[in-house]
């Protein structure tokens with residue numbers, strides 16, 4: 001994966017650290033890494049939308065932690081995905097639910113950009129996002145919030161998030177070139193123009 005933060009490596013670390021976690025996610029290309037690199041061991045341990053609904057992950061994590069307070073609950077969200085329901089951090093804080101939210105930030109609606117480059121290479125419309133500082137946003141709710149820009153920072157950051165004793169959010173800044181686990185934006189565009 002291009003860039004300093006490799007999502008696959010982060011997930012590989014996480015699956016060793018908390019193999020029995022409940023994993024939730026919404027919709028977006030970020031979820032492709034989760035589904036490629038996470039290993040599900042226990043039932044129930046996956047909450048995800050069969051319909052592909054964005055915004056599902058954070059409220060699902062809140063519910064999972066209410067039902068299974070003794071289990072680690074980790075939500076994977078995209079930046080666009082998270083902005084649809086991220087305010088439910090308030091509910092997590094209100095009910096004292098120490099969930100961990102990982103916001104994969106590529107600054108765009110990556111899935112839609114992927115389809116644009118496949119069908120209309122180079123014609124980018126309405127898929128760039130101007131995002132808030134996600135870690136600061138989390139802290140405004142009383143949650144633990146940090147920004148991670150390199151793979152090497154992830155193990156310590158996830159440790160702090162897992163042991164914060166309150167809701168926690170890590171913003172994982174990935175290179176937008178890494179459009180999915182298989183290819184890059186540049187390659188995708190080149191392939192479509194051929």
Ligand SMILES: Cc1ncc(C[n+]2csc(CCOP(=O)(O)OP(=O)(O)O)c2C)c(N)n1
Nearest residue numbers: 028029030052054078079080081109110111
């Ligand atoms: C509620 C809802 N609105 C729109 C869509 C269409 N859609 C699917 S993925 C996606 C973009 C996801 O962006 P992001 O969460 O940033 O994830 P990325 O693909 O960039 O990893 C959109 C708009 C959807 N699935 N659900």
Ligand SMILES: [Mg+2]
Nearest residue numbers: 078079108110
């Ligand atoms: Mg995105």
